[in-house]
Amino acid sequence: MEIRNVSIIGLGALGVMYADFFTNRLGKEKVRVLADRDRIKRYSESRITCNGRECDFQYADIADPMEPADLLIFAVKYGGLQQAIRGAAPAVGENTLILSVLNGVSSEEDLIEAFGEDKVVFCVAQKMDALKDGSSVTYAHLGELAVGELDGRRSERLRRLTDFFDQAEFPYELPDDMKKHEWGKLLCNTGLNQTLMVYEGTFELVQKEGEARELMKGAMREVVAVANSLGIELGEADIDHWLEIINGLNPKGEPSMRQDARARRKSEVELFGGTICRLGRENNVPTPVNDFLYGRILEIEASY
Ligand SMILES: NC(=O)C1=CN([C@@H]2O[C@H](COP(=O)(O)OP(=O)(O)OC[C@H]3O[C@@H](n4cnc5c(N)ncnc54)[C@H](OP(=O)(O)O)[C@@H]3O)[C@@H](O)[C@H]2O)C=CC1
Ligand SMILES: CC(C)(CO)C(=O)C(=O)O
Known part of the structure; x- marks a missing residue:
């Protein structure tokens, strides 16, 4: 069955960016933002903008009966995923395809457990630099979604x-090996997001040579070592690939984790350092750089 409409749950940096893109391409009637009544009231009363344009989204209250979505995109943070899964359930029908733009390597498993393997296509959101400040989202690069089946x-x-x-002229990539690709993005986030949260910097700080960039690369090398211990064939070339992507991001932009820290929200550190340090211990792979970054981030969050 052809995909004709999109529903999105999670109206943050990525949710606004995608809702804005698809609303402009497909028309408001084909794009729904799913949320509970309180969120819809808050969103409707605020002036949500995307790159300075005022957004006019179609909201659907998850308490009301609704038609199933053709494509359902999860764009919440990992801490909100289980609630979003329960909320979005009425939008999942026989032919619904589900994508998760969440970082980390866990969200697809959670979605498969909730909705079944036949609904979930593996996805990595990459190369964007979306920034949310209050109800205003800005980005220099829309990036792309890498999508694929686990078996290629x-x-x-x-x-x-x-x-x-x-049809929508939406950018995407079809990697041959989705699992390796997800771990490649994990390598990027574990280095980039954690370093910029700890150093309180924008992308500029790690685009130039120096202590922060070296620390970031050290954290990335540990992800490679942990991945290798699990039979996932990441290497130096993957680090170079993601460094090139990082070099191209808006220098004044920030990763999602740094945005969490500025808003004093609990970050997704468990997806990054939390996961790598745990898997490192389980597989006898030392992770000193991530131990440092993870520990420092927990300290920062304990001070909120
Ligand atoms: N920002 C970026 O550039 C990138 C982010 N990612 C990943 O994408 C995911 C989303 O990130 P980002 O957009 O930055 O996150 P944000 O924190 O900006 O947005 C998440 C949004 O989800 C909403 N939400 C939470 N729970 C629910 C729920 N139960 N029902 C409806 N809405 C809900 C929140 O609403 P409210 O504010 O009303 O509570 C919030 O607006 C993360 O996993 C992140 O790591 C991946 C690539 C790039
Ligand atoms: C690496 C980046 C910035 C996407 O390009 C990201 O995934 C994030 O902000 O969490």
Whole structure:
């Protein structure tokens, strides 16, 4: 069945960016933002903007009966995923395809557990630099979604998805090995997000040579070592690939984790250092750089 409409749950930096993109391309009636009544009231009363344009979104109250979505995008932080899964359940029908733009390597497992393997296409959100300040979202790069099947098949549902992206002129990539690709993004976030949260910097700080960039690279090398211990073939070339992407981001932009810290919200550190330090211990891989970053981030969060 052809994809004709999109629903999005999570109206943050990425949610606004995607809701704005698809609303402009498909029309307001084809794009729903799913939320509870209180959030919808708050969103409707605030002036949400994306790159300075005022947004006019269609909201759907998750307490009301609703038609299933053709494509459902989860764009919440990991701490909000279980609640969002319960909230979005009425929008999942027989033919709904689900994407998660969440970072880390866990959200697809949670979505599969909730909705079944046949609904969830693996996805990595990459190369964007979306920044949310109050109700205003700005970005210099929309980035792209890397999508694929775990076994590398060019399946019929993947074709449905890419046909839809082609029609909407939405940028995407089809990596051959989605698991390796997810770990590549984990390598990026574990180095970049944690370093900039600890150093309180923008992308500029790690785009130039210096202590912060070296620390970031050290954290990335530990992700490679942990991945290798699990049989995932990441290497120096993957670090270089993600460094090149980082070098191209808006120098004044910030990763999602630094945005959490500025808002004094609990970050997704468990997805990054939390996961790498735990897997390192379990597989006898030393992770001193991540131990330092993870510990420092827990201290910062304890001070809120
Ligand atoms: N920002 C970025 O550039 C990138 C982010 N990512 C990943 O994407 C994910 C989303 O990040 P980001 O957009 O920055 O996150 P934000 O914190 O900006 O936004 C998350 C949004 O989810 C909403 N939300 C939480 N729970 C629910 C719920 N139960 N129902 C409806 N809405 C809910 C929150 O609403 P409210 O504010 O009303 O509580 C919030 O607006 C994260 O996993 C992040 O790591 C990946 C690539 C890039
Ligand atoms: C690396 C980045 C900035 C996406 O490009 C990201 O994933 C984040 O902000 O969490």
